[in-house]
Amino acid sequence: MWAECVPAVHVERLTLTPHLGEGCVEVTVHAEAAGEARVEILAAGAAVARAVVPVGQPVRVPIPDARPWSPEDPFLYDVTVELGADRVRGYVGMRSFSVGPDENGVPRLLLNGRPYFHAGILDQGYWSDGMYTAPSDEAMIHDIATMKRLGFTMLRKHIKIEPLRWYYHCDRLGMLVWQDMVNGGGDYHPLVITAPVLTPLRLGDRRHRWFGRADAQGRARFRTELRDTVEHLRNVVSLAVWVPFNEGWGQFDAARIAAEVAELDPTRTVDHASGWHDQGGGDLKSLHVYFRRFRVPRRRRGDRRVLVLSEYGGYNLRVDGHAFNDKDFGYRRYGSAEQLGEAFSRLHVEQIVPAIRRGLSATVYTQLSDVEDELNGLLTYDRETLKLPAELVRSVNALLRLE
Known part of the structure; x- marks a missing residue:
């Protein structure tokens, strides 16, 4: 168990849904407060996509030349989201x-x-x-x-x-x-x-x-x-x-x-x-x-x-x-x-x-x-x-x- 101090305006959770056939990730930032969040997606440490998304609304972020995830090649993209002073990290794999x-x-x-x-x-x-x-x-x-x-x-x-x-x-x-x-x-x-x-x-x-x-x-x-x-x-x-x-x-x-x-x-x-x-x-x-x-x-x-x-x-x-x-x-x-x-x-x-x-x-x-x-x-x-x-x-x- 752990306790975490967060700003008054903070990300509660993320929903990250890959759409491999369309070459994009659907990002939903969940938070109590309204506003916009900044999203960055990285491959091996290099940014490949950025977007500003409204809180609570799913937004599809294009991933150029998306690399598919599989048991033979379990490649994961890093995801960072900033909402006000709060910054969270996650990851997503492009698969279907x-x-x-x-x-x-x-x-x-x-x-x-x-x-x-x-x-x-x-x-x-x-x-x-x-x-x-x-x-x-x-x-x-x-x-x-x-x-x-x-x-x-x-x-x-x-x-x-x-x-x-x-x-x-x-x-x-x-x-x-x-x-x-x-x-x-x-x-x-x-x-x-x-x-x-x-x-x-x-x-x-x-x-x-x-x-x-x-x-x-x-x-x-x-x-x-x-x-x-x-x-x-x-x-x-x-x-x-x-x-x-x-x-x-x-x-x-x-x-x-x-x-x-x-x-x-x-x-x-x-x-x-x-x-x-x-x-x-x-x-x-x-x-x-x-x-x-x-x-x-x-x-x-x-x-x-x-x-x-x-x-x-x-x-x-x-x-x-x-x-x-x-x-x-x-x-x-x-x-x-x-x-x-x-x-x-x-x-x-x-x-x-x-x-x-x-x-x-x-x-x-x-x-x-x-x-x-x-x-x-x-x-x-x-x-x-x-x-x-x-x-x-x-x-x-x-x-x-x-x-």
């Missing part, structure tokens, strides 16, 4: 996220107007020495940088909102982010939540009581927090996908919620129901597959959403001396790093890579690190051991791309 057909007409996730495969990993953000709080800035960097070194291009931040510092590191290091909303609701019906793991059960989520969402006030509170989350993370350069609901947990009216998110933030895509109980909404058809072989499903007529495998794998390996307790959860258990490595490679070569040619556009492997009795991370809970050789993981991830 959307959905569109590839050269064969297959729906794909687009980065900067081109198909781009999201090779992701599930990141729950638990820490053995801080629970939900990272022990240090270096620890946050370690997780992001390690996954990037292993060839992943995306982290799915699972049912948690991190401090803005974490997102800054994703922005500057070049790591795409899928952001889950924090779930809510009352007690979930076991069949609604667990049966779809093994069966093709799909339910309409207007049955609010079945999903633990009978309380109208609770549903309204979720919508409020959803809007607050979008505003809080709106300026994050790397944030590509919003995920309102996961595996039916507190899910309700998901298609309508997806439309609300798209209206709040039309610059990103929406995975309305990650896992199951698909309501046909959002931009993605999102599957979780753990206990069966993954096969590309037949596309329903008129469904132009992008196919993603938003959870899979979860292969387990206990590393003695680095486990939280004696419990041992995982979707498939292996007794050695060699066995785990063979299974990890076989899974991707036999099931995932062939599916990419048939329309699969993103994957989220479970998971980044062990979490207490979940021993299915690539890293141990204490982050001291990588369970597989780095080169093996890199070689597998190198296959996860669009030609």
Whole structure:
């Protein structure tokens, strides 16, 4: 926590929205007082654009020869804003996220107007020495940088909102982010939540009581927090996908919620129901597959959403001396790093890579690190051991791309 002294007339916050196709940044300076603010945008310390903008009004500032942001080239422009005696600094990346057909007409996730495969990993953000709080800035960097070194291009931040510092590191290091909303609701019906793991059960989520969402006030509170989350993370350069609901947990009216998110933030895509109980909404058809072989499903007529495998794998390996307790959860258990490595490679070569040619556009492997009795991370809970050789993981991830 910190306290900051500011002038009576000061900038409360900035909204910076890149429009890569138009070569400009939309700048909104938020403040209680009326007036005009001076905006300067810099590339590697050199000013490339200046403008005077009225407080509270979005103004598009042209960026000549805008350099696109991507995981391969995470270039960030510095932004300075002066309002009276107050001076604040920020940054922006010139990128666009959307959905569109590839050269064969297959729906794909687009980065900067081109198909781009999201090779992701599930990141729950638990820490053995801080629970939900990272022990240090270096620890946050370690997780992001390690996954990037292993060839992943995306982290799915699972049912948690991190401090803005974490997102800054994703922005500057070049790591795409899928952001889950924090779930809510009352007690979930076991069949609604667990049966779809093994069966093709799909339910309409207007049955609010079945999903633990009978309380109208609770549903309204979720919508409020959803809007607050979008505003809080709106300026994050790397944030590509919003995920309102996961595996039916507190899910309700998901298609309508997806439309609300798209209206709040039309610059990103929406995975309305990650896992199951698909309501046909959002931009993605999102599957979780753990206990069966993954096969590309037949596309329903008129469904132009992008196919993603938003959870899979979860292969387990206990590393003695680095486990939280004696419990041992995982979707498939292996007794050695060699066995785990063979299974990890076989899974991707036999099931995932062939599916990419048939329309699969993103994957989220479970998971980044062990979490207490979940021993299915690539890293141990204490982050001291990588369970597989780095080169093996890199070689597998190198296959996860669009030609």
